[in-house]
Amino acid sequence: MTSKWAGEGDNAEALVRKEVEFGEYVGLKSVVAPAVVGGDAAASYGQLVSSLVEAPEPQTVLVRVQLEESDAWQRWNRVRLMSNSSTRLQVLLELSGKSDGDGRTVVQHWRAEPVHVVVLPARLFLQNAGGYPVLRRWDQEAMHQWMDLGVALAVQQGDDGDAEVKDCVRYLRHLAETRPTTAAHCAASDAYRDVLQAPLQPLMDQLASETYEVFEADAPKYEHYEAAMIQAIVDTAAARQDSDRQIVLVVAGAGRGPLVSRALHAARRSAADVAVVAVEKNASAVVELHRRNMSLWGGAVDVVHADMRRWAPAQRADILVSELLGSFGDNELAPECLAGALERLANVCIPRRYTAYVAPVSSSALFRSAREFGGTHALETPYVVNMHAARVLAPEQPVWEFSHMPGDNVHSQRSNTIKFRVQGPALVHGVAGFFDAELYTDVRLSICPATHTAEMHSWFPMFFPIQVPLAVADGDEVLVHMWRRSAGAKTWYEWCVDTPGGTSGLHNVNGHEFWIGH
Numbered sequence: 338m339t340s341k342w343a344g345e346g347d348n349a350e351a352l353v354r355k356e357v358e359f360g361e362y363v364g365l366k367s368v369v370a371p372a373v374v375g376g377d378a379a380a381s382y383g384q385l386v387s388s389l390v391e392a393p394e395p396q397t398v399l400v401r402v403q404l405e406e407s408d409a410w411q412r413w414n415r416v417r418l419m420s421n422s423s424t425r426l427q428v429l430l431e432l433s434g435k436s437d438g439d440g441r442t443v444v445q446h447w448r449a450e451p452v453h454v455v456v457l458p459a460r461l462f463l464q465n466a467g468g469y470p471v472l473r474r475w476d477q478e479a480m481h482q483w484m485d486l487g488v489a490l491a492v493q494q495g496d497d498g499d500a501e502v503k504d505c506v507r508y509l510r511h512l513a514e515t516r517p518t519t520a521a522h523c524a525a526s527d528a529y530r531d532v533l534q535a536p537l538q539p540l541m542d543q544l545a546s547e548t549y550e551v552f553e554a555d556a557p558k559y560e561h562y563e564a565a566m567i568q569a570i571v572d573t574a575a576a577r578q579d580s581d582r583q584i585v586l587v588v589a590g591a592g593r594g595p596l597v598s599r600a601l602h603a604a605r606r607s608a609a610d611v612a613v614v615a616v617e618k619n620a621s622a623v624v625e626l627h628r629r630n631m632s633l634w635g636g637a638v639d640v641v642h643a644d645m646r647r648w649a650p651a652q653r654a655d656i657l658v659s660e661l662l663g664s665f666g667d668n669e670l671a672p673e674c675l676a677g678a679l680e681r682l683a684n685v686c687i688p689r690r691y692t693a694y695v696a697p698v699s700s701s702a703l704f705r706s707a708r709e710f711g712g713t714h715a716l717e718t719p720y721v722v723n724m725h726a727a728r729v730l731a732p733e734q735p736v737w738e739f740s741h742m743p744g745d746n747v748h749s750q751r752s753n754t755i756k757f758r759v760q761g762p763a764l765v766h767g768v769a770g771f772f773d774a775e776l777y778t779d780v781r782l783s784i785c786p787a788t789h790t791a792e793m794h795s796w797f798p799m800f801f802p803i804q805v806p807l808a809v810a811d812g813d814e815v816l817v818h819m820w821r822r823s824a825g826a827k828t829w830y831e832w833c834v835d836t837p838g839g840t841s842g843l844h845n846v847n848g849h850e851f852w853i854g855h
Contacts, residue, residue: 357389360396367397369429373412383419390423397425399453404443405433410762413450414808422806424705427453431493434458440479449699449728449763454489462505470505480512486726526794530725531702533710533800539590539661539669541854549593549622555795558782559599562660565687565776566603569656573685574609583612585654587682589645589674590661591615593625597638600658614639616648645678657683664721664784664799666691666772667821670828670853672739672749679741686741691774694785695736697757697765697815697834698800700727704766707802716804717850719830723797724769730809731757733771733785736819749828751821761811765834768817770799801832803841813837827852
């Protein structure tokens with residue numbers, strides 16, 4: 338840790354630089370800079386830190402941010418922007434212990450920032466009946482949240498009346514050992530926290546067996562699909578005048594067959610005579626469908642190797658079922674595929690409709706990762722990501738909807754502008770995308786934060802980054818502009834974010850960085 342920043346003259350800067358040089362000499366991998374300052378000295382402080390992170394030696398610079406300062410985030414943000422959001426710049430956050438209030442609020446406010454260490458003053462601890470230091474319940478939960486973010490915790494000794502540091506550290510170790518265990522459905526997703534992934538292209542690419550296997554592990558999703566199929570089968574049977582004819586149910590894009598198994602189960606539970614047809618274009622997956630038809634389904638399934646958009650059966654089906662939903666609802670081209678298939682195959686579609694949602698989001702981790710993919714060009718590409726070190730700045734709102742009900746005129750072009758009142762201060766790094774789907778009547782699936790289907794993990798949110806982060810204050814109005822465009826065999830998204838302080842500009846114009854192939 339360097340000396341305190343004096344903020345005037347060359348002596349303070351020279352001293353800090355000498356201390357950093359000594360740290361490099363003894364092999365330290367990181368250095369704690371002086372506490373971030375505001376006012377007239379802010380620019381010179383930011384220049385010093387920027388020069389340190391740009392030095393050729395691979396040292397990480399931790400900026401001390403004292404939470405007791407009312408403009409703590411603004412001070413940190415100025416230094417961050419002066420350093421061009423360098424990956425070698427991180428935060429050492431010092432809690433005040435007297436005015437922080439509920440520690441969980443602090444975590445939520447700072448979770449989008451690159452916090453590496455949180456320092457707890459010893460006065461934050463209380464004494465229990467046995468005379469040992471403990472934290473208030475909400476501060477315990479806050480420490481669990483910091484641990485979950487991978488943040489290191491440290492204790493700072495204060496006045497003589499404060500608890501002993503060693504006892505406080507022992508208590509923090511106890512908190513770490515008694516952290517709530519991760520549920521099985523969450524553990525499967527933890528490895529993908531804040532890992533940017535290219536959205537699937539199921540029409541252009543042949544999915545690998547391991548990709549199908551990941552999807553098949555999501556039991557809640559298939560339980561909801563089965564419930565929707567039961568209702569659709571019962572309603573179809575009730576509306577039938579010719580009760581002797583089989584109900585034909587087509588699983589379009591059957592993959593390795595999880596929906597086929599659920600369709601057969603739904604038929605048995607509904608006590609109806611149902612013929613199940615599995616249509617799949619991936620030749621390798623069709624081999625697996627044939628194997629399962631022989632070994633598991635007793636030959637009860639008609640397996641068809643075809644593209645659902647072009648397959649024309651001799652007999653029109655009654656129910657069409659597909660799981661061709663993406664993280665943004667329509668980003669795997671469900672509208673184009675299902676609308677075309679419904680014209681030839683069926684009147685009932687599962688899903689019946691799906692809605693895309695957006696919200697402005699702040700995340701230093703996601704912005705840095707996207708930039709590292711390939712500079713500004715990579716910041717014009719949407720990603721699928723299990724957002725963790727991120728902060729959604731306002732409740733999500735619908736941006737557009739697709740419906741597959743009889744008589745619907747489905748066209749693929751969409752656009753909308755949505756107004757948000759954000760919770761700041763923060764940097765907007767992009768737009769988060771979610772979806773909600775009505776499978777059939779009251780059976781729904783959702784990955785929206787407010788209505789997320791319990792224990793479902795098949796879909797991670799979308800992240801639409803912007804090239805230059807935009808600062809917002811608490812209560813600012815933010816406009817998110819979204820377009821879904823198509824031309825020929827390509828579909829793509831364009832997006833733009835407006836804040837009181839500026840605009841992000843239009844991203845992915847004409848799909849020049851990212852498009853979905855038909």
